Structures are given as structure tokens and as C-alpha cells.
Amino acid sequence: MNELRPALVVFGLLTLLTGIAYPLVVTGIGQAAFNGRVNGSILQSGDRAVGSRLLGQPFSDPKHFWSRPSATGPQPYNGAISSGSNQGPINPALETAVRDRIAALRAADPGNTAPVPVDLVTASGSGLDPHISPAAADYQVARVARVRKMTEADVRKAVAAATDGRTFGILGEPRVNVLELNLALDAQVDAQLAQ
Amino acid sequence: MNALGVVQILLFIAVLVAxxxxxxxFMARVYDGxxxxxxxxxxxIERxxxxxxxxxPSAESNWKRYALALLLFNFIGFVVVYLLQRLQGVLPLNPQGFAAVSPDSSFNTAVSFASNTNWQGYGGEATMSYLTQMLGLAVQNFVSAASGMAVLVAVIRGFARRRASEIGNxxxxxxxxxxxxxxxxxxxxxxxxMSQGVVQTFSAYNSVDLVEPVTIxxxxxxxxGAPVLDATGNAVTxxxxxxxxxIPLGPAASQIAIKQLGTNGGGFFNVxxxxxxENPTPLANFLxxxxxxLIPAALCYTFGRMIGDTRQGWAILVAMLVIFVPLTFAGYAAEQSGNPRLEALVDQNASATQSGGNMEGKEVRFGxxxxxxxxxxxxxxxxxxxxxxHDSFTPLGGLVPLWLMQLGEVVFGGIGSGLYGMLMYAVVAVFIGGLMVGRTPEYLGKKIEAYEVKMASIVILVPPLIVLVGTAIASVTPVAVSxxxxxxxxxxxxxxxxxxxxxxxxxxxxxxxxANTPFYNIALGIAMWASRYWLMIPVLALAGSLAAKKATAVTAGTLPTHTPLFITLLVGVVLMVGALTFVPALALGPIVEHLQMIAAGP
Incomplete structure (x- = not known):
């Protein structure tokens, strides 16, 4: 019993401290200082929540920029259970999937013979990647411009507005937020219709 | 590899070393009281x-009572995590209404978090209530890490003390x-x-309207609940x-911070x-x-300071970096070179507008x-x-993390456990050095004798034994192979x-x-348990034995253990043991796969 008391009491007190007090303090600070961010970085359109800035969504309409393939099930970009494909590099299923995705891109944009950037046809680690590379956006600019009857220059302007560079010029990779880009393009249409 | 990628890796190492x-x-002061x-x-609060x-607090104990306290404390943690998972269905803070976790999965997770492994057979956002995450898993993130550091500090005291029987409280x-x-x-x-976008709330999951609804x-x-079949035997859809x-939510930021700092690693979310x-931006990723x-590297200095010779700590850190840096660049090169099977289909070249390389299973913001x-x-x-x-890495890109684990988690390693593992290798290295010149080996002023070498050998040999025997059993067990x-x-x-x-x-x-099957939950649970506590006990025994010894005088014949010569010897021993033990297994896995991948045929 001599050994048991300190073990139980220290365990109980450290649990109070690290399991209850610590997360409550962090939650308090977060809700006060970073309210939007700690609640999921939700994007609003009017009073409707249309997505999270940090979570990607699936797109297959040619008028939208397409996100990366997602391996979540049963539907892609399922926020309830994140997942990668876990396909190994020589798994034949990977090569088949990549060929199918290239075929879908080509079918939506006949005549575009540019090589497809690798990130646009490989599944992300989370299945929720909100970004594509600037190269993958560039690949889709002509298609989106044609379907939307916009000039490529205007589409590129929208892409540039949704692009983040490397942090401090060094960290990470340049990237385009697909949901923000598509929402901005759709908003332009809405604005024109309103006029 | 490209310049900005190399710069990011070098910057990381520079900040770490600084x-x-x-x-x-600071940590030496904390442990010196x-x-x-x-x-x-x-x-x-402490008082x-x-x-x-x-x-x-002033009452210290010998190694046996120290080990007993540690095991008892860790066992209580195991029991609490197990019970929290089994009872979460009737406990509060469960807004998604998750049911109790299965007994075998609960066992696996309880061992996993108590032993500072944090292997996960489950998907967090679809399995664990907020209460289980906070009160069970996050608490173990703290105390299992602190337990590892405590054992390390006891070993350091073993080296630092003369003719003592106590190694700490x-x-x-x-x-x-x-x-x-x-x-x-x-x-x-x-x-x-949180400032970068990691979520932290006790609210239930949210949901948003998709811009483009999808049909599945x-x-x-x-x-x-059985699938309905049509006349031809195909499943009806x-x-x-x-x-x-x-939109999955939860108290994530508080748990992610400690899972990174405590070498825990158990994610709040499945991926x-x-x-x-969990990791929204490049800055969050860097931190x-x-x-x-951070802590494993800094503990090398803590060690040097507590034994009164910081050169010894730097020598260990350099040995770790000598193994870490080349392997990191090897892995980077393998991933950047991409997948030859996709070479003809897609553009994998790095450029100003894409990171290129093998992007399957990777996120664009990290590249x-x-x-x-x-x-x-x-x-x-x-x-x-x-x-x-990691499963989608190229064969050689995946070999790097695989082999780094197989080296026994001594290149930085777990907080506390990595350095005490490396000190066991140092004991073996001075023993080998002693054999070569025919002198009684010494380390940090303590004679290394048969007992110490035996304890160090147990620590070095138990993990490979568990890994290889476990892999062999699983590879011939149909339910495991499936x-x-x-x-x-x-x-x-x-x-x-x-x-x-x-x-x-x-x-x-x-x-x-x-891996969330009874076979793996139990087999891996036993592996995690054995490799944590079967090492801690001999390590503490060695600490007790060292503490009792008197200091030996440094003479011209003493092998200095802070020189490039010793660092080379230490690195050599670590790599030799790791290579001799695991090259046959690696040859059957990633090395064959690499040869298949670069071959022209299927």
C-alpha cells in the first residue's frame, strides 16, 4: 500500500492537470483569440456555410477547377473519416487509377495535350487536401475559361488570388486553394447575373 | 532534389541544433532540482x-524501487485508458455518440499509449470520444513521455554518482x-x-453544403445488414x-502539441x-x-551537463546527426525521383510551380x-x-523510415528512451574498443564490466528479436496475411x-x-509492451550498478569518448548491428520491390 498511494494520487493529479486543466485553458485561449480558426475555418456565402477553407471538396464539373483525387470512402472528401489510398508504387491498381483520372481530364478538355502535373492525378495523404499545385491549376485554366466564356487572363487572375506562396519565401510549397478559387469564380458569375 | 527543398532541410537542422x-x-536545472x-x-503546484x-521529494530510492514505482504508475495508466475506451458510450463528452471500443482494440491502444508508442489501429475521428482523447490519450502523451525522461535521468545519475545506492525519486x-x-x-x-488553423473546441462535428454534390x-x-445480391449473384447497389x-472538430490543438513534443505521435484524426x-500550414508543419x-536532441546536452562534461553530450548528438542527415537526404532523393511506372503518363519534374516527384499519399502544401x-x-x-x-512511398523512400526504426530508436529516439538506448550502444562501443586494445573498458569514469555489457546487450537485442519473430509469425499466419x-x-x-x-x-x-484485427491488436500490443518495459528494467539495473561504482582515474590508456574517433566507433556499432540484423528482411521487402519497380516488365 505504501507504493500504491503515491502512484494513484500522482496519477490522479497529473490527469486533472494535463487531461482537464490544460485542454480547457487551450480551448479558452483559442476561442477568445482565434475564434474562426479553432472552429474549422468555415467559409460563409451569405448565411450559408459552404465549406472549410482548410478542407478540400470534390469537383467534376468542367466549369470548376478540379481538386486532387481523394481516397476517402464511400464518397471522396468525406470529412468524417480522412484517409489516403495507401497504394504502393508498383501496385497495378495505382497505375490503373492514374490512367483513368488522366482519361477523365482529357475527356473534359479535348485537345489539351500538355503533360498532366502529378499531383492532379494522385490521391493526397489526407483525402482532404484543399490545394493543387500552381502547375495543376495552370493545366486547367484553358478549360475553365472556355466553359465559362471568360478570357484566360481573367481566370489566371482568379487563380493568382487563390494562390499562396512559400511561407517567408522558404517553407512549404506554392499552392492554390481550389474551393476558394471556385467560390470566387462562381461569385463573379453571380455578380454578373445580379447586374 | 531542388535547392529550396535542400534549404528547408538544412534550415530545420540549424534551428534544431541552435x-x-x-x-x-533548462532541463538539466529541472532535473537537478x-x-x-x-x-x-x-x-x-509541485509541492x-x-x-x-x-x-x-528528498527521499530517493534504489533502482529496484524506482523501477517498481515506474511500472506501477504505467500500469495504472494502462488500466485507465482501457476502461475509458470500454465505457466511453456511457461517459460524458461524447457528442458523436461513439460506442465502446472493442476489447482487443482497447487493449492495443492502452498498451500503445502507456508505452509511448502511440500505434493506432483505429481512426480517431470515427472512434474515440472527446473524453477518451483528452482524459485517456492526451494524459498518457504527457506521463509516458515524462516516464521515459525519468528513466534517462536515473541512468545519467548512475554515471554521475560515486558509490551511491540511490538513483533518484x-x-x-x-x-x-x-x-x-x-x-x-x-x-x-x-x-x-491554433493561430494556424488547428481546431480546438468541445462542440460536436459541423457540416457544410458541398458546392458540387456527389453521387455515389x-x-x-x-x-x-448482409449485402443483397441480384439474380446473377452481383451485389445490388x-x-x-x-x-x-x-467538418470534424474536437480539442485537437492541445493534444497535437504534446503528441509532437512527447514523441508520442498518436494523431487526433485518422491521417x-x-x-x-491537424497540420494546416507550412509554418505549422515546421514547428x-x-x-x-526538440527534446530528444536537447536531452543530449542535458546529459552532458549533468555528468559535468558537455563534450560527451555533443559527441552523442553528432553521432545521431551523422546517421540522420544522410538518410534524410537519401529518402528525399528517392521520393523526388518519382515513380518510374508513372513516368510516361504524368509530369513528375520539380519546377517553380510544382514539387513533382512521388505525390501519391502526399499533401501539396508540404511537397x-x-x-x-x-x-x-x-x-x-x-x-x-x-x-x-509512408505506404505509398517509393521502395527506397520507405526503406529509410523502416530502417531508422530498426536501428532501435537510438538516433534521437523516444524522449528519454532514445538517449538511454544510445548510451547502451556507447557502453557496447567502449567494450568493443576495449577488446581491440586489450584494456578494461571505461565510460564516463566508470568501469564497464560483464554485468553492464549483459544489460546493454539485452537492451540492444530484445527489439530485433521481437521485430523479426513477430514478422515471421505474421507472414505465415493466413489471418495475418489477409x-x-x-x-x-x-x-x-x-x-x-x-x-x-x-x-x-x-x-x-x-x-x-x-491492423485493427484481433491478431494484430494482440500481437502488436505484446510487442509494444515487451519492447518498452523489457528495456526499461535492464536500463535501470545498469543505472543502479553504475551508481554503486567508484570513479576510475583517467590515464593515458583511457579511450576518450568525445572525439571523432569514438563518434565513428559508436556510429559504426549502431549501423553494424542494424545492418547485420535487418538486411535479410529488407532484401525481401523494399529492396526487391525497388528492383521490380525499375525493371521494364511488370
Whole structure:
């Protein structure tokens, strides 16, 4: 019993401290200082929540920029259970999937013979990647411009507005937020219709 | 490899090394019982804990009682985590209404978090209530890490003390490590992570309208839940439109901070730090990466300071970096060179507008360099969190994390456990050095005799034994093989990776392996348990034996242990043991796969 008391009491007190007090303090600070961010970085359109800035969504309409393939099930970009494909590099299923995705891109944009950037046809680690590379956006600019009857220059302007560079010029990779880009393009249409 | 990728890796190493001395000094003061700048706030709490628990902080114990206290404390943690999972259905803070976790999965997870492995057979956002995450898993993130540091400090005292029988007070080491080191660093990191977009709330999951609803076909099930078949025996499917996306939430930032700092690695969400809510930006990624290696690296300096010769600590750190840096760049090169099978289909070349390379299972915001760096940092340390799916790495890119674990988690390793593992290698290295010149080996002024070498050998040999025997058993057990996701040799790599991870308390995975089965939950649970506590006990025994010895005088014949010569010897011993033990297994997995991949045929 001599050994048991300190073990139980220290365990109980450290649990109070690290399991209850610590997360409550962090939650308090977060809700006060970073309210939007700690609640999921939700994007609003009017009073409707249309997505999270940090979570990607699936797109297959040619008028939208397409996100990366997602391996979540049963539907892609399922926020309830994140997942990668876990396909190994020589798994034949990977090569088949990549060929199918290239075929879908080509079918939506006949005549575009540019090589497809690798990130646009490989599944992300989370299945929720909100970004594509600037190269993958560039690949889709002509298609989106044609379907939307916009000039490529205007589409590129929208892409540039949704692009983040490397942090401090060094960290990470340049990237385009697909949901923000598509929402901005759709908003332009809405604005024109309103006029 | 490209210039900015190389710069990011070098910058990371530079920042890490710059923090070693300040943090290492601070930790030495904490464990020596000195006052620090945090004492005015934390000392009253610390004293209150001792008073309520009946701990006399000045009363130290011998190694056996130290080990007993440690095992008892860890066992209580195991029981509590097990019960929380089994009872979460009837406990509060469960807004998603998750049911009790199965007994075998609960056992696996309880061992996993108590042993600082944090292997996960489950998907967090679909399994664990907020209460289980906070009160069970996050608490173990703190105390299992503090337990590892406590054992290390006991070993350091073994070297530093002369003719002593006591090696410290476990509850004091545990409490001070948690209060002064882990809690303040976690609080700081959690706040920065929240500023980057990591979620932290007790609200239930949210949902939003998808811009483009998606249509999926799902199998029709009858009342009993069995799939309905049509006349030709095919499963009947129905079309279903999904119009909403779930936004998973929870108290994530507080838990992610400590899972990175405590070399725990158990993710809040299923895909761990690849999840945009767990690791949203390049800055968050840099800091989470730094947090993986920060304490293990700084403990080298703490060690040097506590034995009164900081050169010894730097020598160990250099040995770790000599192994870590080349392997990191090797992994980066392998991933950046991409997948030859896709070469003709897609553009994998790095450019100003894309990172290129093998992007399957990786996130665009991290690209190749940060994914490869994370893979080696998380497996060099026994962290095990991931920001990319290791299962989809190229064969050689996946070999790097696999082998770093197999080296016994001594290149940085778990906090505390990595350095005491490396000190066991140092004991063996001076023993080999002694044999070569025919003198009695000494390390840090202590004679290394048969007992010490035996204990060090146990520590070095138990993990490979667990890894290789476990892999062999699983590879010939049909129910274990059926969990494999990828065909061919890659499937063998998945099994080898799982046992290498559990048998070295790492916790990362080749995620394709369906490990949430009774076989893997129990087999890997035993592996994690054995490789944690079967090492801690001989390590503490060695600490007790060293503490009792008198100091030997340094003579011209003493092998200095802070020189490039000794660092080379130490690195040689680590690599030799790792290579001799695992090259046959690696040849059957990633090496064959690499040859298949670069061959022209299927």
C-alpha cells in the first residue's frame, strides 16, 4: 500500500492537470483569440456555410477547377473519416487509377495535350487536401475559361488570388486553394447575373 | 532534389541544433532540482502534488524501487485508458455518440499509449470520444513521455554518482518533467498551432453544403445488414446523392502539441498530421517537425551537463546527426525521383510551380522535401506521427523510415528512451574498443564490466528479436496475411513495418495493413509492451550498478569518448548491428520491390 498511494494520487493529479486543466485553458485561449480558426475555418456565402477553407471538396464539373483525387470512402472528401489510398508504387491498381483520372481530364478538355502535373492525378495523404499545385491549376485554366466564356487572363487572375506562396519565401510549397478559387469564380458569375 | 527543398532541410537542422543548448540547460536545472524562471508559478503546484501523494521529494530510492514505482504508475495508466475506451458510450463528452471500443482494440491502444508508442489501429475521428482523447490519450502523451525522461535521468545519475545506492525519486522526476518541461512547451505550441488553423473546441462535428454534390453508389443491405445480391449473384447497389461535408472538430490543438513534443505521435484524426485540421500550414508543419526532435536532441546536452562534461553530450548528438542527415537526404532523393511506372503518363519534374516527384499519399502544401524530412524525423525519433502516407512511398523512400526504426530508436529516439538506448550502444562501443586494445573498458569514469555489457546487450537485442519473430509469425499466419492491402513484396513490407514500429515503440505505419484485427491488436500490443518495459528494467539495473561504482582515474590508456574517433566507433556499432540484423528482411521487402519497380516488365 505504501507504493500504491503515491502512484494513484500522482496519477490522479497529473490527469486533472494535463487531461482537464490544460485542454480547457487551450480551448479558452483559442476561442477568445482565434475564434474562426479553432472552429474549422468555415467559409460563409451569405448565411450559408459552404465549406472549410482548410478542407478540400470534390469537383467534376468542367466549369470548376478540379481538386486532387481523394481516397476517402464511400464518397471522396468525406470529412468524417480522412484517409489516403495507401497504394504502393508498383501496385497495378495505382497505375490503373492514374490512367483513368488522366482519361477523365482529357475527356473534359479535348485537345489539351500538355503533360498532366502529378499531383492532379494522385490521391493526397489526407483525402482532404484543399490545394493543387500552381502547375495543376495552370493545366486547367484553358478549360475553365472556355466553359465559362471568360478570357484566360481573367481566370489566371482568379487563380493568382487563390494562390499562396512559400511561407517567408522558404517553407512549404506554392499552392492554390481550389474551393476558394471556385467560390470566387462562381461569385463573379453571380455578380454578373445580379447586374 | 531542388535547392529550396535542400534549404528547408538544412534550415530545420540549424534551428534544431541552435535550440539544443538553451533547452538542454533548462532541463538539466529541472532535473537537478534547481529553481527556474517557471518556479514562482509551478512550485506551489509541485509541492501540493507531493503533499497530497505523501511523496517526500528528498527521499530517493534504489533502482529496484524506482523501477517498481515506474511500472506501477504505467500500469495504472494502462488500466485507465482501457476502461475509458470500454465505457466511453456511457461517459460524458461524447457528442458523436461513439460506442465502446472493442476489447482487443482497447487493449492495443492502452498498451500503445502507456508505452509511448502511440500505434493506432483505429481512426480517431470515427472512434474515440472527446473524453477518451483528452482524459485517456492526451494524459498518457504527457506521463509516458515524462516516464521515459525519468528513466534517462536515473541512468545519467548512475554515471554521475560515486558509490551511491540511490538513483533518484521517480515521482519527483515524473512530476518535474511534466510540469516544467512538457506542459509549458505544449501550451506554447498549442497556441501557435491554433493561430494556424488547428481546431480546438468541445462542440460536436459541423457540416457544410458541398458546392458540387456527389453521387455515389452504395451496396443495398437487408435487415440483417448482409449485402443483397441480384439474380446473377452481383451485389445490388443504389445511387445516393451526398450534398454535405462533415467538418470534424474536437480539442485537437492541445493534444497535437504534446503528441509532437512527447514523441508520442498518436494523431487526433485518422491521417495524423497529413490532416489539414491537424497540420494546416507550412509554418505549422515546421514547428510540429521541430517539436518531434526538440527534446530528444536537447536531452543530449542535458546529459552532458549533468555528468559535468558537455563534450560527451555533443559527441552523442553528432553521432545521431551523422546517421540522420544522410538518410534524410537519401529518402528525399528517392521520393523526388518519382515513380518510374508513372513516368510516361504524368509530369513528375520539380519546377517553380510544382514539387513533382512521388505525390501519391502526399499533401501539396508540404511537397516532397517536407514529407521526406518528416518521415525520417518521425522514425529517427520514436514519434510515429506522419504528414504523408509512408505506404505509398517509393521502395527506397520507405526503406529509410523502416530502417531508422530498426536501428532501435537510438538516433534521437523516444524522449528519454532514445538517449538511454544510445548510451547502451556507447557502453557496447567502449567494450568493443576495449577488446581491440586489450584494456578494461571505461565510460564516463566508470568501469564497464560483464554485468553492464549483459544489460546493454539485452537492451540492444530484445527489439530485433521481437521485430523479426513477430514478422515471421505474421507472414505465415493466413489471418495475418489477409490484412495486407498491396499485392506482392510490398505486402511483406507492410507486415515488417508494423512489427518494426511496434517493436521499437515508434507507432507509424504502412497504413494499408488492416491492423485493427484481433491478431494484430494482440500481437502488436505484446510487442509494444515487451519492447518498452523489457528495456526499461535492464536500463535501470545498469543505472543502479553504475551508481554503486567508484570513479576510475583517467590515464593515458583511457579511450576518450568525445572525439571523432569514438563518434565513428559508436556510429559504426549502431549501423553494424542494424545492418547485420535487418538486411535479410529488407532484401525481401523494399529492396526487391525497388528492383521490380525499375525493371521494364511488370
Amino acid at each position: 535550440l539544443v543548448k538553451p533547452l538542454g540547460t 534547481e529553481r527556474t524562471f517557471l518556479s514562482p508559478v509551478l512550485e506551489p 501540493g502534488i507531493y503533499r497530497l501523494a505523501g511523496v517526500r 521517480f515521482y519527483v522526476d515524473l512530476t518535474r518533467g511534466t510540469l516544467y518541461i512538457l506542459l509549458p512547451l505544449s501550451l506554447l505550441l498549442a497556441v501557435i498551432l 453508389s452504395t451496396p443495398v443491405k437487408d435487415a440483417a 443504389k445511387s445516393e446523392q451526398v450534398t454535405q461535408q462533415t 495524423n498530421s497529413a490532416h489539414p485540421f 510540429e517537425l521541430l517539436a518531434i526532435l 516532397i522535401a517536407n514529407s521526406a524530412l518528416w518521415a525520417s524525423a518521425t522514425t529517427a525519433a520514436s514519434n510515429g506521427s506522419v504528414n504523408a502516407m 490484412s495486407v492491402a498491396n499485392p506482392g513484396v510490398h505486402g511483406f513490407s507492410e507486415i515488417l513495418y508494423a512489427f518494426s514500429s511496434a517493436g521499437n515503440n515508434n507507432g507509424s505505419a504502412f497504413g494499408g495493413l488492416s
